[in-house]
Amino acid sequence: MTIAEVASENDDQSSKKPKVVVIGAGTCGLRAAEVLIQAGCEVKVLEARDRVGGRIATTSKLGLPLDLGANWIHGNVGNPIIEIAEKAGSSYSIDELDDTVVFTPDGSLLPKRLGDEVVTKMWDYFDEGITYSAQNMTTIQPNISFMEYYKERVQAEGWDEKRSAYQIQVADLLGSIVATEIKKQDFRNLHMEEPIPGENLFLSSTYGPVMDLMAKTVLKNECLELNTPVEQVETLQTADGPVHSIYTKDGEVHTANAVLCAIPLGSLKQDRIKFDPPIPEKIRQSIKHLGYGSLEKTYITFPKAFWMDGPSYFIFLADSTVSERKTMAAISLAHIAPPYNQPTLLFYTHGETSKQITDILQMSTPEEARTKILTFFHPYISKLPNYSVENPDCTPLDYTSTNWLNDEYAGNGSYTNFPVGLVDGIEDVKTIEAGVPEQRLWFCGEHTAPLLGLASVSGAYWAGEIAAKRCLEAFGMAGGEEVVPA
Ligand SMILES: Cc1cc2nc3c(=O)[nH]c(=O)nc-3n(C[C@H](O)[C@H](O)[C@H](O)COP(=O)(O)OP(=O)(O)OC[C@H]3O[C@@H](n4cnc5c(N)ncnc54)[C@H](O)[C@@H]3O)c2cc1C
Numbered sequence: 001m002t003i004a005e006v007a008s009e010n011d012d013q014s015s016k017k018p019k020v021v022v023i024g025a026g027t028c029g030l031r032a033a034e035v036l037i038q039a040g041c042e043v044k045v046l047e048a049r050d051r052v053g054g055r056i057a058t059t060s061k062l063g064l065p066l067d068l069g070a071n072w073i074h075g076n077v078g079n080p081i082i083e084i085a086e087k088a089g090s091s092y093s094i095d096e097l098d099d100t101v102v103f104t105p106d107g108s109l110l111p112k113r114l115g116d117e118v119v120t121k122m123w124d125y126f127d128e129g130i131t132y133s134a135q136n137m138t139t140i141q142p143n144i145s146f147m148e149y150y151k152e153r154v155q156a157e158g159w160d161e162k163r164s165a166y167q168i169q170v171a172d173l174l175g176s177i178v179a180t181e182i183k184k185q186d187f188r189n190l191h192m193e194e195p196i197p198g199e200n201l202f203l204s205s206t207y208g209p210v211m212d213l214m215a216k217t218v219l220k221n222e223c224l225e226l227n228t229p230v231e232q233v234e235t236l237q238t239a240d241g242p243v244h245s246i247y248t249k250d251g252e253v254h255t256a257n258a259v260l261c262a263i264p265l266g267s268l269k270q271d272r273i274k275f276d277p278p279i280p281e282k283i284r285q286s287i288k289h290l291g292y293g294s295l296e297k298t299y300i301t302f303p304k305a306f307w308m309d310g311p312s313y314f315i316f317l318a319d320s321t322v323s324e325r326k327t328m329a330a331i332s333l334a335h336i337a338p339p340y341n342q343p344t345l346l347f348y349t350h351g352e353t354s355k356q357i358t359d360i361l362q363m364s365t366p367e368e369a370r371t372k373i374l375t376f377f378h379p380y381i382s383k384l385p386n387y388s389v390e391n392p393d394c395t396p397l398d399y400t401s402t403n404w405l406n407d408e409y410a411g412n413g414s415y416t417n418f419p420v421g422l423v424d425g426i427e428d429v430k431t432i433e434a435g436v437p438e439q440r441l442w443f444c445g446e447h448t449a450p451l452l453g454l455a456s457v458s459g460a461y462w463a464g465e466i467a468a469k470r471c472l473e474a475f476g477m478a479g480g481e482e483v484v485p486a
Pocket of ligand 1: 023024026027029046047048049053054055056069070072073074228229230231262263264267272273295296409410413415444445446455457458460
């Protein structure tokens with residue numbers, strides 16, 4: 001279709017509903033589309049994959065469904081995902097997964113009280129660091145990592161060398177929150193990690209049914225095209241306003257009066273979609289400033305949960321000065337309430353360790369990968385209560401491991417983070433979120449969420465609402481419920 005034909009098609013449509021193309025059917029794109037449909041727009045959602053959900057995905061490879069991406073609802077106070085999860089009849093685990101033990105680098109168990117103290121202190125430093133960075137953002141020196149602040153806090157406690165070492169070793173675990181080693185997390189911008197208030201709920205019934213509900217309006221309106229990667233967006237200014245031509249990989253051209261681009265930050269960083277005219281320099285710079293982290297999940301299942309009479313959360317401290325291995329944690333899915341309990345362990349890895357795991361997946365045959373991954377996790381499994389080489393229940397039956405780092409439609413990573421050297425992350429988020437209104441082009445996703453929701457499903461949901469509202473305002477249309485977060 002030529003540009004003149006596009007413009008003339010737009011003329012034919014000018015008396016009709018505004019046409020909006022949403023690129024990406026993850027949480028953000030689906031919520032944006034829902035708000036636009038409800039307000040009376042003609043919406044088309046173009047999704048590269050053969051499924052909706054993006055970084056929410058489930059697998060039944062090991063039996064019961066398991067989440068490959070998001071699994072937690074972070075904060076249950078004022079969180080819109082709670083209402084959807086309730087409607088979906090979801091089950092949560094909260095306290096079941098809290099019973100923790102800590103293994104020292106030599107494999108012995110820390111006394112329970114000391115282990116709990118080490119873990120509680122780690123969370124205290126994180127929470128206090130968030131508050132401190134929010135209150136002192138303008139005076140904190142640039143280029144200071146959260147690890148530096150953390151170590152200062154440990155030093156100030158005046159503990160002996162061993163106690164201090166435990167406290168420093170456990171800090172690795174926070175990397176699975178910020179999706180990188182905490183020595184790479186900017187301290188000045190740590191407050192951008194502030195979560196929604198309330199409890200963290202583990203969705204034992206998975207995000208699957210929640211995603212089904214989130215996709216309902218779009219599916220009902222039959223406006224979703226799967227297997228449709230977008231490659232280019234061309235914008236032409238006409239007397240009636242901007243007209244977009246959206247080019248897909250298979251050669252189709254869609255036209256629209258507005259575009260909401262809900263692809264991951266990692267994909268924007270890699271210019272996976274070409275924009276003509278190019279994205280304004282200010283937005284490009286902000287896309288560059290923000291970080292995009294890595295978090296991967298490995299589930300290992302056994303004939304029986306041989307560790308069952310012990311706790312549900314295992315922390316394995318590592319002394320990274322003598323070994324490449326990082327501190328690791330495993331969550332027991334045997335401890336969650338029936339019918340979702342299963343003899344399976346969940347390991348999270350981030351940063352360099354997640355690269356190690358995904359390199360194995362990428363470069364090996366399935367059989368080699370299985371051997372290498374199970375060998376990698378064996379040192380942790382062999383420390384669990386009741387482990388014995390002779391007991392067949394202690395031999396893994398199967399595993400599944402995520403590979404977001406090699407997933408181009410996930411932007412080759414997991415979610416947004418705030419690397420050392422970032423000057424003003426809030427300003428960068430706002431710049432991206434403001435989009436290019438004169439072109440009726442907006443960018444949205446977990447990376448444009450309100451502060452409390454950044455990098456989360458809830459944030460992606462809010463970001464979709466906000467982008468849709470901006471779009472409706474540009475058309476002078478009412479609609480879009482009030483977005484409430486602080
Ligand atoms: C391992 C892991 C664990 C996580 N755990 C949690 C958690 O417990 N709780 C939580 O709240 N958050 C968690 N997150 C983060 C959460 O999953 C994301 O913040 C959220 O799902 C992002 O939603 P989104 O709509 O912004 O992006 P996405 O879900 O990534 O959606 C973007 C969509 O765009 C599509 N797309 C990409 N390129 C193109 C293209 N060129 N053309 C068309 N379509 C395209 C993608 O296929 C995708 O469907 C986790 C993420 C990971 C990876």
